[in-house]
Every structure is written in structure tokens, then in C-alpha cells.
Amino acid sequence: MLLAIDVGNTRIKSAVFEHNTLLELFVFEHKEVIEKINFILKQYPKIATLVVSSVGNLDKNTFDYFKERVKVYPISRESDFPFQNLYSSPETLGIDRMVLASAATLQFPNQNRLIIDAGTCVTYDFVNQNDQYLGGAISPGIRMRYEALHHFTAKLPLLGCSNPENFIGNTTQESIHSGVVNGITLEIDGFIEQYKAQYAKFIIILTGGDAEFLAKRLKNTIFANSNFLLEGLNQTFQYNQK
Template sequence: MLLAVDIGNTRIKAAVFEDTVLAEKFVFDKNDASVEAEKIFQKYPKIAHSILSSVGKEQDSLFLLLKEKTKMFGVNRDFTFPFQNNYSTPATLGIDRMVLASGAVMQFPGCNRLIIDAGTCVTYDFVDSENKYQGGAISPGLRLRYESMHNFTAKLPLLYPEMPDKFIGNSTAASMHSGVVNGLLYELEGFISQYKQQYQDVTIILTGGDADFLAKRLKNTIFANSNFLLESLNFLYLYTIKK
């Protein structure tokens, strides 16, 4: 069994895999990392391998625990990835984006892929049909948009994502919800349309913490999977051990 761990900007996500089957997913706070990981090992004592990726500061206690209990693979830029990296500044490309690109290549072979990760930030990553990573875009996610309006203005309240009832907001809260949610939806539709105009046979993959919230409201046909990064870690592990 494999334990895949993704250390994000705000939380840690983990999943136990038996080959390509996801047995169970876990989400916990960074401060509880080692305690929660111990619980996973108690529940799944057959875990022998682990793979970890991090966009922020690694949790030392979690790192040591994984090394103690498993054969651990820490994803870094020295990994062999299943795509050619054409980013002009490859050393600045986030590990999470590289993992997502790898998963897209392995799960959707032979086509152009646009991976949209709707988390703290929204990242757009494009890998063409020849498995060449071309780049993408980064913008603020839903929560960042709400928080920035609250933090950088005198009177706007701190709100949390909520689908607006009407397009025209008839209160401050309704106006903020309309601006943030509809604004991001229009952004997503715009990016997707732009890629589809420029490339044929584009597979759109939507993932991240806000994937489910956004997916049902998008007009374009997409493949929505909030677990795609964890699944991509598992596929990258399988790819690595085969290499």
C-alpha cells in the first residue's frame, strides 16, 4: 500500500492507495500532521511506501515519520517526470503543478490537457499532445478574493464562498458574492475558450478544494476530480518505480 501526501498552502491532504485504487482520503491541519499520520498507519498497517509533495514548508515531524515507517519518495525537481518542461524558468515551477501535469499525461494520453487547480490560488497548466509542458497562468482563488477585499478596504466584511442568488447584487454581501464567484467563473470560461480556440482536442481537468463548488456551474465540458493531485502522486510513484 502507498500513502500519498500533499502539503498545501493551508492544509495537508493524504490518501491511501492499493495500486491505482484510492482506499481512503484524509484532510488535516498542518499542526496535527504527525498525530493524524500515526492514525493512518494504525488503520492501514500494510502501508510500506509513501510519496510526498509540498508547496510550502515541509513538516519535519511528518517527514521523519514517513521515513521511519515507509520507503519514502519526496517529489523534487530531480524526479523523472513524464513530460518535457518548456517553462522558461523551470526552477520556479511549483512541484504541485509538475505533479498535476504528470497525472494529466498518464491519465489522458495523446491529447492536449489543461489542468485547472482551484485552491488558494487558481493555477492553469497546459501540456500539449506531445507531452510538452508549455506553461499557464496563476490567479487568486475564491477565498483569497474574499479576504483581499476585506483586508484592503475599510468596510467590506469577510465573507465565505456562496453562490449568489442573483446576478445583480442588491446588498453589499450579495454584490461581493456576485463579483467573486461570477468573476471567477467568467475567468475559467474565458481561459477554457481561449485554449479551445487555439488547440484542438483539449481535455479540461478541474481539481482543487473548490472544484466541486465551481464544476456544476461551468458551461464547458470538464473532467472534475477534487482528488486529482493525490491520484497524480500515486501515478507518479508507479511511473517512478517502473523507471
């Protein structure tokens, strides 16, 4: 039994796996990490391994606390991945993007894959049918767009995410919702169209905290899985064991 832990920019997601079956999902704040993992280990005493990837600001020694009870396996650039990394600056490629590319390569063999992770940022990552990672793009996520409109203006309010009632917003609040939600939706569809112009066929995987919210708004056919990164951690660990 394995506990996969994804330390993100804003929160931590983790999942308990029995082989390839996800048994339970947990989401918590950075400050709760010791307490929550202790709780999970008590609930699932058969957990033998913690598999960790981190892009957040969490002390890298935090998980040493658990080394006497379980094996701690951090996924890093030194880990083995099932793709050839053609990124021009591989030392700057986020571990989260590498794990997503790994999951796409292992789950969807012998085809082109576009992975879109809609979280704090929206990341686009492309792995071709020859298992070569080519790169992608990074843009602000939904929450970041709302916060930017508030923090970099004098009077615009800070709003929570909401579906706009109309494409043409007739109040300031509705205009913000329209700009943010329609803007990010049109961006994602636009990126997909650019890939379509270059690649005749590819699978689109949408993941991240905002995946479910965005999935029903996109015009393109996608495979939506908000837990794709956690599955990737589990699969990348298994790949390294083999």
C-alpha cells in the same frame, strides 16, 4: 499499499492507495501532521511508502519521523516525469503543478490537456499532445478573493463562499458574492475560450478544493476530479519505479 500526501498552502490532503484504487481520503491541518499520519499508519499497517509533495510551509524534515516505519519518497524536480518541461524558468515551477501535469499525461495519453486546479490559487497548466508542458497561469482562488476584499478595504466584511442569488447583487454581501463567484467562473471560462482559439481539441481537467463548487457553474464540458493531484502522486511514484 501507499499513502500519498499533498502539503498545500492551507491544509494537507492525503489518500491511501492499493495500486490505483483510492481506499480512503484524509484532510487535516499542518499542525496535525504527525498525529494524523500516525493514525493512518495504524489504520493501514500494510502501507509501505509515503509519497510526498509540498508547496506549503512545513519543515522539510517532518516526514523523517516516519522513516523507520515506512519508505519516504518526496516528489521533487529531480524525479522523473512523463513530459518534457518547456517552462522558461523550470526551477520556479511548483511541484504541485508538475504532479498535475504528470497525472494528466499518464491518464489521458496522446491528447492536449488543460489542468485547472482551484485551490488557494487557481492554476492553469497545459500539456500538449506531444507530452510537452508549455506553462499556464496563476490567479487568486475563491477564498483569497474574499479575504482580499476584506483586508484591503476599510468596511467590506469577510464572507464565506456562497452562490449569489442574482447576478446583480442588491446588498453589499450579495454584491461581494456575485463579484467573487461570477468573477472566478467567468475567468475560468474565459481562459478556456482562449485555449479553444489556439487548439482545436483538448480535455479539461478541473481539480482542487473548490472543483465541485465550480464545476456546475462552468459552461464548458470538463472532467472534474478533486483528488486528481493525489492520484498524480501515486502514478508519478509508480512511473519512477518503472
